[in-house]
Amino acid sequence: MARRVVGIATIVVLLFLYLPILVIALYAFNADRGQSWPITEWTTRWFGDALANEGVRDAFVLSLEAAVGATALALLLGSLAAFAVHRFRFFGRETISFVLLLPLALPGIVTGMALNATFNTIGLKFSLFTIIVGHATFCVVVVYNNVVARLRRSSHSIEEASMDLGADTWQTFRYVTFPVVRTALLAGALLAFALSFDEVIVTTFTAGTDQTLPIWILTNLRLPNQRPIVNVVAVLVILLSAIPVWLSQRLASEGGTPTRH
Amino acid sequence: MPIAPADHEDVRARDPAGSAPVAAVRLEGLVKRYGDVTAVERIDLEIREGEFFSMLGPSGSGKTTTLRMIAGFEAPTEGRVLLHGQDVTGRAPFERDVNTVFQDYALFPHMTVGENVGYGLLVRKVPKDDRQRRVADALRMVRLEGYERRKPGQLSGGQRQRVALARALVNRPRVLLLDEPLGALDLKLREEMQIELHQIQHQVGITFVYVTHDQDEALTMSDRIAVFNQGRIEQVGAPAEVYERPATRFVAGFVGTSNLLTGSAAEAVVGRAGMFTVRPEKIRLEDPGSTAADDEYAADGTIASVVYLGSDTRYHVALAAGGELVVTQQNLTTSSTEALEQQGRAVRLVWKRQHTREVAEA
Numbered sequence: 249m250a251r252r253v254v255g256i257a258t259i260v261v262l263l264f265l266y267l268p269i270l271v272i273a274l275y276a277f278n279a280d281r282g283q284s285w286p287i288t289e290w291t292t293r294w295f296g297d298a299l300a301n302e303g304v305r306d307a308f309v310l311s312l313e314a315a316v317g318a319t320a321l322a323l324l325l326g327s328l329a330a331f332a333v334h335r336f337r338f339f340g341r342e343t344i345s346f347v348l349l350l351p352l353a354l355p356g357i358v359t360g361m362a363l364n365a366t367f368n369t370i371g372l373k374f375s376l377f378t379i380i381v382g383h384a385t386f387c388v389v390v391v392y393n394n395v396v397a398r399l400r401r402s403s404h405s406i407e408e409a410s411m412d413l414g415a416d417t418w419q420t421f422r423y424v425t426f427p428v429v430r431t432a433l434l435a436g437a438l439l440a441f442a443l444s445f446d447e448v449i450v451t452t453f454t455a456g457t458d459q460t461l462p463i464w465i466l467t468n469l470r471l472p473n474q475r476p477i478v479n480v481v482a483v484l485v486i487l488l489s490a491i492p493v494w495l496s497q498r499l500a501s502e503g504g505t506p507t508r509h
Numbered sequence: 510m511p512i513a514p515a516d517h518e519d520v521r522a523r524d525p526a527g528s529a530p531v532a533a534v535r536l537e538g539l540v541k542r543y544g545d546v547t548a549v550e551r552i553d554l555e556i557r558e559g560e561f562f563s564m565l566g567p568s569g570s571g572k573t574t575t576l577r578m579i580a581g582f583e584a585p586t587e588g589r590v591l592l593h594g595q596d597v598t599g600r601a602p603f604e605r606d607v608n609t610v611f612q613d614y615a616l617f618p619h620m621t622v623g624e625n626v627g628y629g630l631l632v633r634k635v636p637k638d639d640r641q642r643r644v645a646d647a648l649r650m651v652r653l654e655g656y657e658r659r660k661p662g663q664l665s666g667g668q669r670q671r672v673a674l675a676r677a678l679v680n681r682p683r684v685l686l687l688d689e690p691l692g693a694l695d696l697k698l699r700e701e702m703q704i705e706l707h708q709i710q711h712q713v714g715i716t717f718v719y720v721t722h723d724q725d726e727a728l729t730m731s732d733r734i735a736v737f738n739q740g741r742i743e744q745v746g747a748p749a750e751v752y753e754r755p756a757t758r759f760v761a762g763f764v765g766t767s768n769l770l771t772g773s774a775a776e777a778v779v780g781r782a783g784m785f786t787v788r789p790e791k792i793r794l795e796d797p798g799s800t801a802a803d804d805e806y807a808a809d810g811t812i813a814s815v816v817y818l819g820s821d822t823r824y825h826v827a828l829a830a831g832g833e834l835v836v837t838q839q840n841l842t843t844s845s846t847e848a849l850e851q852q853g854r855a856v857r858l859v860w861k862r863q864h865t866r867e868v869a870e871a
Contacts, residue, residue: 405615408582411602412609413629413680423632427619 269486276479281472298480307464308484313376314451314460315444318383322440325384326391327433334399348392351385359385360453367454374456382454383444390443391436394500398432435499438492446489461485531594533558533684533716534579539588541574548574550740552588556684556718561710563719563727566737567763572720575737576686579718580609593683607684608677612692614669616661622648622672623657629680647679650709667698674709684716691726703730724764728752736760753788757869761786766835769868770808777830778808784868789837791864794824795857806865808834808858815852822848826858834858 279289298304326348333344351359363382372378406428410420448462455463465481468474534556541549549571556562564572577583579590581602589598597605608629616625624631626647630640648654651671661669670690677685690706691699707730710717721727727734728748735745736759744756755761758769770778770785779785801807809829816823822843824836836858840848 402618403613403615405611405613406617408580408602409609409611409615409617409676410628410632412580412582412607413632413676414603415628415632416601416603419632423628424617428617 272479272482273486276476276483278476278479281476294476294480298477298484301477303459303464303468304461304477304481307459307461310376310379310458311445311461314379314383315441317376317380318387318444319437319440321380321384322387322391323433323437326388326436326440327395327429329388329392330395330399333396345392345396348389352389356447356449357453360450363450364453374454374458376458378454378456379451379458379460382450383447385450386447387440387443390439391433394432394436394439395429397500398429402428431499435496438496438499442489442492442496445492446485530558532556532591533560533593534562534718535591535594536575536579537589537591539575539578539590540586541571541578541583542586547740549578549585552740552742554735554742554745556716557733558593559714559716560732561707561717561719561730563721563731563734564737565721565724565727565734565764567722569739570737571740572722572737573688576609576688576718576720579684580607580686581605606682607686608680608682609686609688610670610673610677610690612689614661614673616669616672616676618661620660621657622653622659622661622664625661625672626676626679628676633680643679644675647675650678650712651675651705666694667702670694670702674706678709678713678715681713682715684718687717687719689720689722691721691723699726706730728764734764736763738763753864754866755786755868758784758786761866761868765789766837768834770832770834770865772831774808774828774830774832778806778828779865784870785865786868787834787860787865789823789835792834792836792858792860794836794838794851795859797855797857799857799859801857801859804862805859806862810834810856810858812851812854812856815849817845817848824851826856828858 274287276294277290277292278284278287279291279293280287329344329348332338333341360382363378363385367374367378406424407420410424411417415423446462447460448466451460451463459467461481462485465478465485468478532555534554536552536554539549539552539554540547552571552575564575566572574583578585579592581597581600581604585598589596591597592605592607617628620628623644627640627644630643635643644657645654648656651674653668653671653675656664656668656672661672664672670693673690687706691702694702703726706717719727719730728751731748733745733747734751736743736751738759744751744760746754751760751764755764758767761767761769766789768787768789770787772782775781775783775785795807797809810826811829812824813827813833814825816825818837819840821837821839824838826834826836828834
């Protein structure tokens, strides 16, 4: 009895989470311009229209550039922070995780406002660069978390063992340290990419007049004419966010099996 | 860096006079402090070429820290480390001709067994053919031939231990450091590996420096033992020497059972004040009133408790003069019931005077 209740509750919650997304995906194939239910006629022509739309293409490219840039920055800063915390004892070490996590937890609108004010004050023009910096604020922590977790799981002494066997610092990094964290870096990068790709709030404060794909959706949502294309773009955004997250989870769990039992 | 692979004999260091061989490892006034905590306090030690040397002590006694200073993972606060007469105190681990077997094995999880074992040869740019042959040889030595392609995650604890050993030995270091290498194994496997390690050491003739907290392990395997306590060495000697003639109270208690006669008991039995120790298996249980020979000591007491251990029985005897002595006897003719019935019996303990050692407080 209890099992069945839990089972039903699980199904209800999953439906609640995923049914709206499924509906959007179905609408992308609806031949009718309005969002009417049930769907009477199916088509894939909106996909062609979306790809031909210059606004969509520009926004897609910008989103891709921003996500790649933010991911690269997050990889650099996140892994450096993780190695520092793993290897050294220093003042403030215990609070680093919290400090890095905060931008992800803070309301995007606050981060956005703050960055907007800062960029204005120092006279930085809004551009791809400001978007990347804005996104990196919350992407650093996902790389950091992944790498720190991997370093904690791997034996402390493998780097010592490498040096002991005659490898210098660079060889140790190349043959031991990097291969051990490689999949963790990739997992963190995919997650950072996904976070950046669908970000809206911080972007509205740091993008100026440029439009990323989610911002394009937001502005075109109100135009009935664009409705079918918006649905298609939404499906695209879902895929480009969901696939990296899925890959990242697989990488994080399979890689770096510790030598300990 | 220059690693002479095969011909150790030729490069073996000699002192200037050319007579006695230089110590494989020489520690001079070694001190290690972490802030206010002193882990190692002035250690002077010489480990001979080719010997199986154990550093025995409880956790926190400084034995592992000392080993890590020999390997180069820790820099001493004071003092020097010499390997075959060369001062290596300031050198990095990869600039020392020693290899380490780690307590947690420290195998590289992303490499196969073959890659793990061949790692030291790879980073030292040994040609591939030579490398493969030596990896195969090393794996054969630890009885793991055919395991080249496995990953460490697919091996049992004992097998990982062997891989770690092969990975270190394949480099033919002049000194092999082992940090409680059998600590994670179960008793049976540990005993097997003890014998095997001993055989391998004889076979390769490399100096082994072996850290352990297990006194039996140290006694069975070593040529010499250094007993560590609170960052100092309390005694260095052959196993029989350390066991039968402990220099200090700590050594007497840590290596074997602590059987101390102090205060009034010392005066009553030995005839003078001091601290004396006698090993439990040297003592005979006699009936009260039986006479002791001239070269024997005797002490009266009551059996307070009996512990039956299968092949032996351990009797805890409360002495009339104060204190307690432990007596172990082989169960040659006694059954467990007979042994257990001894509890509460008045006895006289008799042992040879020569088996009594006077020990220092520290």
